[in-house]
Amino acid sequence: MMPLLLLADESEEKVMQYLEEGDVLCLSNDSDDALGVIVTVRLNSESIEIKNIAVSPDHQGQGFGKLLINKAISLHKERGIRHFVVGTANSSINNLAFYQKLGFRICDIKKDFFLDYPEEIWENGIRAVDMIVMEKHEVDSK
Template sequence: MRLEAVPYERRHDYVNWLLLADDSENAVRSYLDYGDLYVIHIEQQIVGVMLFVTLSEHAVELKNMALTENQRGKGIGKKAIEAAVKLYKDNGFKQMNVGTANSSIENLAFYQKAGFRMFSIMKDYFADYDPPVYEHGIHGLDLVMFERKL
């Protein structure tokens, strides 16, 4: 597994990848041009993407992470997180944040297993999503934020 930076002029080629993890194209387009976009490779095949936005001199946010469905549950996501942690730590960052919907049961578990801790909830963050976010019969309204010290 390896991460490869996407040149700025090619990031719009990956909108459909980012939509695997964020149902709102408007939301994806609002952060697409900021931060660092990486493709996740297994051998020569692209299996996912990660987009990071710098929050401060010492903090970065994993804004979007998506893997193809057939690659989930194989440890690739955790390896990609670890590669990103090393990359950002080596560049002087001290903290990585990530957020997910209150309804995203798998993501809530995944990020905790990957060493992140909950630190805040942004109520009604997804309230204006059209169509509304529903997972596991739960209306996704709130954004649960996690952090990991690097």
């Protein structure tokens, strides 16, 4: 599972830290091969943060990321959680589009967040510097 998690977060130390405090949902095939994983951490009694979501490169673009997020939201809604938060790098153009398609909206920017990482992160020719924080509020359907 760690190789998958490191696709979404290049700091093994940070991954280990939030694995200790979070819930993990893993998606696998009939052969028990991990196709995707999502880690969520409770922020307070009403909110959770998606700390990591990753789908194996061979299975990306097939709806597994959307499935993982929707399943995690559904499970947390059963526990009374209605507010969901996720952060991604300013350079993660595809992630920003992905989350917005799922109903997340930008709510904050954590400036210089990725400057604390041991190595520079580059995506799409852009250095990851700031974390773009997005949120989604779920309501009960009647």
